Amino acid sequence: MAKRIDVSGLTAYYGSHKAIEDISMTVEPRSVTAFIGPSGCGKSTFLRTLNRMHEVTAGGRVEGKVLLDDEDLYGTGIDPVSVRREVGMVFQRPNPFPTMSIFDNVAAGLRLNGNYKKSELADVVERSLKGANLWNEVKDRLNKPGSGLSGGQQQRLCIARAIAVEPNVLLMDEPCSALDPISTLAIEDLIGELKERFTIVIVTHNMQQAARVSDRTAFFNLSAVGQPGKLVEIDDTERIFSNPSVQATEDYISGRFG
Amino acid sequence: MSTATTAPKAASTLRGARLPKWAPWAIAAGSVAAGIGISVAAGLHSNIQWALIAAILYILGTYVIAARVENRRQATDRVVTSLVWVAFLLAVVPLASLVWSTVQRGTKVLDVYFLTHSMGVVADSETGGGIYHAILGTLQQVGLATLIAAPVGVLTAIYLVEYGRGNLARAVTFFVDVMTGIPSIVAGLFILSLMLMFDMEPFGFAGSLALAILMMPVVVRSTEEMLKLVPNELREASLALGVPKWRTILKVVLPTSLGGITTGIMLSIARIAGETAPVLLLVFGSKFINANPFEGAQASLPLYIYQQYGSGEVTAYDRAWAASLTLIAFVMILNLVARGIARWKAPKTGR
Ligand SMILES: Nc1ncnc2c1ncn2[C@@H]1O[C@H](COP(=O)(O)OP(=O)(O)OP(=O)(O)O)[C@@H](O)[C@H]1O
Numbered sequence: 043m044a045k046r047i048d049v050s051g052l053t054a055y056y057g058s059h060k061a062i063e064d065i066s067m068t069v070e071p072r073s074v075t076a077f078i079g080p081s082g083c084g085k086s087t088f089l090r091t092l093n094r095m096h097e098v099t100a101g102g103r104v105e106g107k108v109l110l111d112d113e114d115l116y117g118t119g120i121d122p123v124s125v126r127r128e129v130g131m132v133f134q135r136p137n138p139f140p141t142m143s144i145f146d147n148v149a150a151g152l153r154l155n156g157n158y159k160k161s162e163l164a165d166v167v168e169r170s171l172k173g174a175n176l177w178n179e180v181k182d183r184l185n186k187p188g189s190g191l192s193g194g195q196q197q198r199l200c201i202a203r204a205i206a207v208e209p210n211v212l213l214m215d216e217p218c219s220a221l222d223p224i225s226t227l228a229i230e231d232l233i234g235e236l237k238e239r240f241t242i243v244i245v246t247h248n249m250q251q252a253a254r255v256s257d258r259t260a261f262f263n264l265s266a267v268g269q270p271g272k273l274v275e276i277d278d279t280e281r282i283f284s285n286p287s288v289q290a291t292e293d294y295i296s297g298r299f300g
Numbered sequence: 301m302s303t304a305t306t307a308p309k310a311a312s313t314l315r316g317a318r319l320p321k322w323a324p325w326a327i328a329a330g331s332v333a334a335g336i337g338i339s340v341a342a343g344l345h346s347n348i349q350w351a352l353i354a355a356i357l358y359i360l361g362t363y364v365i366a367a368r369v370e371n372r373r374q375a376t377d378r379v380v381t382s383l384v385w386v387a388f389l390l391a392v393v394p395l396a397s398l399v400w401s402t403v404q405r406g407t408k409v410l411d412v413y414f415l416t417h418s419m420g421v422v423a424d425s426e427t428g429g430g431i432y433h434a435i436l437g438t439l440q441q442v443g444l445a446t447l448i449a450a451p452v453g454v455l456t457a458i459y460l461v462e463y464g465r466g467n468l469a470r471a472v473t474f475f476v477d478v479m480t481g482i483p484s485i486v487a488g489l490f491i492l493s494l495m496l497m498f499d500m501e502p503f504g505f506a507g508s509l510a511l512a513i514l515m516m517p518v519v520v521r522s523t524e525e526m527l528k529l530v531p532n533e534l535r536e537a538s539l540a541l542g543v544p545k546w547r548t549i550l551k552v553v554l555p556t557s558l559g560g561i562t563t564g565i566m567l568s569i570a571r572i573a574g575e576t577a578p579v580l581l582l583v584f585g586s587k588f589i590n591a592n593p594f595e596g597a598q599a600s601l602p603l604y605i606y607q608q609y610g611s612g613e614v615t616a617y618d619r620a621w622a623a624s625l626t627l628i629a630f631v632m633i634l635n636l637v638a639r640g641i642a643r644w645k646a647p648k649t650g651r
């Protein structure tokens with residue numbers, strides 16, 4: 043049930059500080075879109091506007107439109123809680139719930155939302171853990187605490203937790219930045235599989251990763267420190283990495299930045 | 301060639317002279333002996349004076365000897381370490397002696413009979429009698445106070461940490477701070493003025509209300525600290541799953557901090573269990589068993605201790621000490637339970 047995201051004229055603030063300005067782009071369903079750009083240019087901020095997590099931060103405020111298929115996420119009468127059920131998120135640092143077991147962590151989304159059948163729960167957990175390539179490693183210790191896993195396993199646990207509620211879109215903010223190359227590879231493979239079912243947006247600082255996993259790549263930049271970040275260009279990944287239409291993109295990708 | 305000549309020298313810069321392991325003990329023994337010696341010579345009789353002289357000698361001796369044998373940095377390190385030890389002993393010695401003298405004097409009349417009988421018709425000058433009525437009163441008054449203060453306090457803290465923005469939150473924080481400083485007698489007088497307005501006789505629940513006023517700010521403060529310790533990432537993880545905020549607080553934030561919150565509540569119970577002044581004003585005290593906290597005067601342990609001690613009879617002294625021991629035991633048990641819960645409910649990290 044992947045959905046298309048259509049952003050137009052999006053500007054986000056932290057209090058009076060404008061973090062990103064006038065961003066428009068389209069993200070196709072069943073594709074992987076990578077966000078790249080220098081630190082502080084607003085990639086995370088933009089990502090968090092896509093499931094209304096931005097307004098959770100004190101002072102967070104958004105202008106503009108985000109259409110999920112044809113519905114404006116910022117339209118009147120839209121419940122941010124339902125938006126977040128449709129648009130899931132994986133964070134930079136693995137954050138399993140420390141009081142819950144591995145099983146409960148994966149089941150958390152369903153349990154906390156209250157709409158599930160008891161008989162289905164075990165199936166959903168198994169399916170999600172398999173989907174996150176974690177099942178074989180944890181099937182014998184589902185009742186052990188989730189924080190007892192390695193960092194890479196914890197991150198895959200968080201992915202399993204996110205996909206267990208069957209969102210339409212999965213947002214990932216630097217999901218591999220704390221992981222070793224092998225865990226990174228596991229998660230990249232996973233992204234390749236997940237894109238059959240979800241629309242995926244991933245923020246990464248790793249150019250090779252963007253080139254490996256994504257279909258489309260968006261380059262963000264900011265003109266100076268303190269200025270709002272802007273979308274420089276978005277294009278097919280191959281083109282961005284071989285023949286970008288903006289000079290700044292080429293400079294950034296080839297490391298000739300600043 | 302160069303390694304051969306430099307190696308021993310390089311090693312020697314890392315290795316300095318060290319005092320042997322037993323040196324601090326030797327210095328301590330020496331300074332205690334010297335402390336006693338000086339005191340005897342000067343004709344001082346107080347144990348406290350001896351101990352202070354010994355402590356000062358110990359710190360001075362440590363510094364001088366360590367500076368001689370080792371170096372200035374090591375000497376400073378040792379002095380600070382010994383200061384910490386001296387401070388620790390200064391804190392522990394009175395506590396230990398308090399517990400010791402309470403146990404010594406309290407066990408004289410403390411037995412099952414004492415715990416299960418009231419003062420009834422026993423006069424202060426007679427032997428016999430017990431504290432059942434006081435235990436009952438304390439349990440009921442403190443229990444009711446907790447029933448009021450714990451939910452209100454926890455909910456206030458949740459408001460302040462999770463929802464509070466702007467002026468209202470700042471005002472609540474300010475009043476909680478002010479409440480923390482209210483002397484217990486003032487809380488008692490406040491409730492007393494209400495009681496006088498409605499022309500009421502002393503009863504247990506009035507005491508509970510005053511105790512709840514004293515307990516609430518402590519609960520708010522400790523719960524607030526515990527909630528702030530819950531990492532924001534956990535809240536965001538839950539919100540990002542599409543869980544409503546109130547459920548996130550209920551199912552993720554509170555369970556994560558439950559151990560700390562219960563510890564805080566237990567400690568605040570321990571604090572109010574020993575309050576005498578408001579109970580004296582509002583509950584008045586009684587020699588008889590009164591199991592109804594909503595009508596008639598009741599006893600309570602601290603009040604019983606105060607009244608027995610104040611009567612001046614030797615038999616009453618013994619009862620006062622035994623009741624003190626019971627009260628200390630009650631508080632200690634609460635503390636142990638709090639620790640147990642904290643450990644049991646702490647977020648699990650093991651594999
Ligand atoms: N909670 C916040 N409050 C105020 N300003 C913030 C907050 N979070 C981010 N910002 C500001 O918003 C801008 C964009 O930050 P953002 O975290 O989106 O950058 P980013 O592109 O994700 O950087 P990185 O690659 O380092 O993660 C920065 O100038 C930052 O200082």
Ligand SMILES: [Mg+2]
Pocket residue numbers: 085086087215
């Ligand atoms: Mg970021």
